[in-house]
Each structure stands twice: as structure tokens, then as C-alpha cells.
């Protein structure tokens with residue numbers, strides 16, 4: 049019996065072609081070891097966090113074709129990892145709405161599964177499919193699990209989502225609705241992550257983590273490209289985002305750094321990361337003991353694994369970390385609703401910081417953008 053042709057094993061899925069991945073490498077942030085994406089690692093053998101390095105390209109340059117696609121994946125494909133765009137549920141450029149003089153909201157709740165996590169999931173799952181992955185596991189408090197489950201379904205991959213016990217029933221139903229297996233884990237958010245990691249390692253299932261897989265951050269960086277293209281004066285702007293595991297901060301940092309390298313910007317916009325006062329580990333203060341510590345579930349992350357990177361990225365733009373009070377988050381959400389913008393509690397965190405008029409250290413003269421992350 050002849051050995052099966054490796055290119056025909058995965059049916060219609062694009063088979064792994066080494067040349068597509070040769071320009072992309074994973075670098076250990078602890079020991080400096082370099083891995084190939086084909087190694088399918090979620091962390092280094094030294095347990096260090098991995099970052100992803102790709103070729104230096106101008107993300108905005110669309111070459112001779114000059115395509116003006118409203119599909120975000122299509123528009124920026126040259127700057128994205130291999131497989132980006134292969135799994136696309138309709139990831140369009142989201143609206144940037146002016147809501148006051150020099151004040152804008154970026155409507156990230158208008159993605160296929162309702163949050164910015166679709167940016168990361170589409171690119172990450174697209175790359176995984178190109179690597180021949182057929183099953184993924186992820187831990188999530190809600191939105192990332194939903195985004196990964198949807199994109200895995202679209203790629204005909206089996207998905208298992210570990211969630212903390214007590215996760216919002218509507219979010220669980222949404223994840224299960226995509227055919228994913230949902231496993232509730234007792235304990236805090238870190239216990240959920242550890243369970244998923246043990247299962248991923250034990251059963252050799254690809255760990256589709258929005259925290260650990262740097263592919264995810266390279267999907268979120270498209271947010272930076274869009275803000276750059278949509279704002280009249282992006283160089284002088286301040287972008288305010290909620291921060292839990294910091295995927296938005298890290299994605300914006302990647303995207304803006306690429307735009308600076310391509311000489312589209314002389315300096316990155318200021319990125320201000322907002323945490324709930326009751327759970328603000330990035331400020332160095334321990335979270336309150338309540339479980340959950342804040343109603344903003346998406347930023348209720350007591351110990352973000354990439355905390356040092358998140359702080360460095362925000363500070364590297366001239367920004368920093370600010371906190372908002374619980375009651376200010378809830379009233380900001382009500383105010384957004386009265387503006388016609390229905391978001392979940394976490395989605396109002398950035399607006400709460402701006403309402404408190406202290407997205408400091410913002411540049412006072414420029415535009416301010418609040419990223420409304422999910423519905």
C-alpha cells in the first residue's frame with residue numbers, strides 16, 4: 049500500500065506549504081530561541097512566551113492592484129500571516145463614528161460574533177488551517193471562545209472551549225451553537241487556562257489561545273491599520289482601549305509600529321489601556337477578592353501572562369494604564385445605549401475612562417478614539 053500523499057489528507061483545506069511560512073518565525077521572549085510555526089508550539093520549551101516575527105511590509109501599500117476592499121482581511125493581507133483570509137466570516141472594516149469634536153468611537157461590536165476577538169480568531173484559525181490543524185482548544189471568559197468556536201466551525205475544525213464555571217449563560221449558548229464542546233472549570237480564570245493547557249499538551253490539541261498564540265495579536269493589529277486610515281490625523285491621536293489580557297494593546301502596538309517602520313507615521317498614536325479599578329493588576333495593585341472582581345468580565349483577569357509586554361507597549365506609545373470605577377463603567381454603558389450604541393459592560397470601559405475625562409496621559413491636542421470592544 050502506497051503512503052498517502054500528504055497534500056491530499058485534508059480534503060479541500062489548503063495543505064501546509066513550507067514556503068508560505070518561511071518568512072514567519074516565533075521568537076521566545078525569555079531565551080531567544082526561534083521556532084517555526086510548523087512546530088505548532090504555544091510556548092517555548094523553556095515555557096517562555098512566544099512572539100511572532102514576519103517580513104517587514106507596508107500594510108497600507110496595495111501595490112498595482114490598488115484594491116479598496118472593505119474586507120479587512122483582504123485589504124491588509126500582505127501584512128498578515130499565511131492563511132489570513134482563508135477563514136473569513138465577513139470581517140469588514142468597522143465604523144469609526146464621530147460622537148463629539150475630536151472624539152470618536154470605533155465600533156468593534158459590529159464583527160461577525162460581536163467583538164474584536166474576530167480579528168484575532170480569523171487570522172489565527174486561518175493560519176492553523178493552513179498548517180493542517182484539525183482540532184483546537186481554547187480557554188475564554190466568553191468572547192474569545194465564541195470567536196474561536198465560530199471560525200473553527202467555518203474551517204471544519206473541532207473546537208473545545210474551557211470556560212470558568214459561572215460564565216454568562218448566553219455566552220455559553222452562543223459558543224455551543226457553533227458546535228463547540230464547552231467545558232466549565234471550577235475556580236478562577238487562571239485555573240481554566242491551566243486546565244486547557246494541560247489538555248492541549250496531553251492530547252496534542254492545537255492551543256488556540258488569544259493570550260499565548262501571537263498569531264492572534266497579528267490579527268488584532270488590523271485595528272491599528274483601520275484607525276490609521278479612518279482618522280484625519282492619526283499621528284496626534286490617543287486610542288483608549290480596555291485591557292484584561294491586553295490583546296488590544298499588543299495588537300495596536302504591532303500595527304502602529306509597522307506603520308512607523310513603513311514611514312506612514314512619524315510616531316505611534318498614544319495607546320491608553322483602561323482597567324477596572326477593582327481588577328487592575330497592570331497598575332501593580334492586587335485585585336479585590338470578590339469573584340468576579342468586576343462586572344466587566346472581559347477585563348476581569350487577575351494575572352495577565354503578558355503583563356510586562358502590555359505595560360511596555362502602552363508606555364512605548366507615550367501612553368499608560370488608567371483605571372475606572374465600577375459605577376462609572378455602568379453609567380458609561382447606559383450613556384452609550386442612549387447614543388444608539390449597545391455594548392456589553394466590558395465594551396463600555398474605554399468610554400468610561402474618557403467620560404471621566406482622564407484618559408491621561410493623552411496628548412491634549414489630538415483626536416481621542418474609544419474602542420467599543422463587544423456587544
Ligand SMILES: [Zn+2]
Pocket residue numbers: 076077078079080081092093094095096
Ligand atoms: Zn525560551
